[in-house]
Amino acid sequence: MKINFNKNGDGLVPAIIQDALTKNVLMLGYMNQEAYNKTVETKNVTFFSRTKKRLWTKGEESGNILSVVDINNDCDNDALLIKVTPAGPTCHTGTDTCWKEDNKQSYGFLSDLEEIIKNRKENQNDENSYVASLFRKGMNKIAQKVGEEAVEVVIEAKDDNEELFLNESADLLFHYLILLQAKGYTLDNIVSVLKKRH
Structure with missing residues (x-):
């Protein structure tokens, strides 16, 4: 070099x-x-x-x-x-970074979305929140929504309407993130499984 x-x-x-x-x-x-x-x-x-x-x-x-x-x-x-x-904190002050930031995995916007979903789970009394309403309805309703969105993705995958396919894919991912939170997991847990398989 x-x-x-x-x-x-x-x-x-x-x-x-x-x-x-x-x-x-x-x-x-x-x-x-x-x-x-x-x-x-x-x-x-x-x-x-x-x-x-x-x-x-x-x-x-x-x-x-x-x-x-x-x-x-x-x-x-x-x-x-x-x-x-x-191997441990990097900064001499004991923080993960010299900018006092946590050295945690981030998935950009998806991590932000996870945080919003987590907050809705913790504040289920918000009557105006769709996500909070799903948490109030419980696991069966959340799992049902993931199933419905998965079927809609499969249907749209067989057609040629890219906009509908992408929108249904976004709906599936969104509801899957809700399901993960409902089960007490995050994307980090899924990534760990995928890494082990890799």
């Missing part, structure tokens, strides 16, 4: 550390050639400390090492993206 350590005149390049699984950015550090070489050799992220003026392997004192999964450089060859598996 070609890395330009001398572009800024200090022999350092920024190294962005990203969780290989969650894709969350955990921290930013700096590497010189020696730190990079040690990282590649040991498979544990090693930085050059600008304050201590020496190499330091992340987790050398805490045990919260960052095991390297993959290293890529950017288009200008003067920054690194290092995908890792963290």
